[in-house]
Amino acid sequence: MRYEEAPDLKERMNEIVKTLEMDHINLDRVECLRGKGSSSRRTIARCHALGKLLQKAMKTEAFYAIEFLERFEKMSREDQDKVIIHELMHIPKTFGGGFRQHDFVCEKNVEILYRRYFKLKTGEVHAVPETPIEEERIVAAIPERPNLFYFWR
Template sequence: MRYEEALDLKERMIDIVKTLEMNHIDLNRIECLRSFGSSTRRTIARCHALGKVMQKAMRTRAFYTIEFLERFDKMKKEEQDKVIIHELLHVPRTFGGGFRQHDFVCEKNIEILYDKFMEAKDEIKSDGKNKNWFWK
């Protein structure tokens, strides 16, 4: 496996986080990487966390990494945005090193947030205001 920093994906992730007002996500403690050489056939992206035990041992706070596999770059932009939203939904509101499971990270919530993301982008273009309600 080979990994490289994905600054372009981090910019897109930041845009999604800010537009959807996912204020629980500490943008200084989350990174995006591309990986090459995975043998998995179904996985497109993975969210990794520095768990509580490691945080304690390293005397640091939680840190998250979203890993994007080679398949991701072959997808349409709309589907890529949904994958980014999917991975961000795994990060709990506590931002403590844990994960939200797939009972919350589901197609329904991804579609709701993607629609809100697109609506907010349109509103920002038209009047400069973001009227997001999902996280309130």
């Protein structure tokens, strides 16, 4: 594997984090890299973390690195944004060096956040006819907390 820094992807990630107000994510301690030469054709991206043991040993805080593989480059910009959102969702609210699992980081939740992002960016509701998720349904599903901070708790 060869790794290259990906400042362009970091910039897009910053934009998503700020727009969706994912305030638990310390952007100074998340980095984006492109990985080349992976044997895995199916993997698009991976979220890596500096775990608790290494944090203790190195006397440092948690750090996350998102690795984007070659398949990512061939995707549409919309799908790429969804991948970035997916990987960001693996980072837990504690920002402690662990991960949130795929029961939470699932297609439905990624879709909800992507639509939220799209709406905040463009001021328009994203229309995807095959899997319509109405804004009211999202709110109805989360009666106590009609905003997306729900997802970071």
